[in-house]
Amino acid sequence: MKLIKHLIALATVTIATSAIAAAPAEAPDALVKRISADVIDTAKADKDIQAGNQKRVMDLVESKILPHVDFMRMTQLAAGRAWRDASPEQQKQLSNEFRTLLIFTYSGALSQIKNETVEFKPLRAAPEDKEVEVRSQVNVARGEPVTLNYRLAQTPSGWKIFDINVLGAWLVETYKGTFASEINKSGIDGLIKTLAERNKKLAAKPLAKPIK
DSSP states (O other), rough: OHHHHHHHHHHHHHHHHGGGGGGGTTHHHHHHHHHHHHHHHHHHHOHHTTTOOOHHHHHHHHHIIIGOOOOOHHHHHHHHTTTHHHHHHHHHHHHHHHHHHHHHHHHHHHOSSSSSSEEOOOOOOTOOOOOOOEEEEEOOOSSSOOEEEEEEEETTEEEEEEEETTTTTTTTHHHHHHHHHHHHHHHHHHHHHOOOHHHHHHSSOOOOOOOO
């Protein structure tokens, strides 16, 4: 389970970060392939990131990843029908807490990058498509390659990632079950509170050292 979470986070970091320097007309798969290698190499070479320097890692996440992930859409999909019943303020709070949770996930992945490499598959999409699935696999130092697929949508500000699939499970769908369970017990406010409490614990916890 820890390995799967690590791969999800690593792959999301790779894809989300990749959009930072791409030209607007660049195909999403080309965009991802071109930038992801540089991102991984940077993380490997940065001694502060490898040492688990939380500020260094969080700064990298804030500057390069967050502008290229559609957190609002991810939250909306994960919340399902409950999203429509939530007030604008509840939607904002829920999206912010989910965003923070994913920031910690991304940060942990960056500090864990060691020997992974990414290979991309040919893109199966028409030029006019506004949503695409980019397919790839992560090669790890130990074990078989792990297949990872990503959903990206074209927006006025460029391509943005809004879901990721690892070993057949979509990230949003996984959170959807967790969110639904919490909402059934204590409503949207209860879910917001649960995420906020979890984020506080993560903030107080040092980043893990790289996997040997």
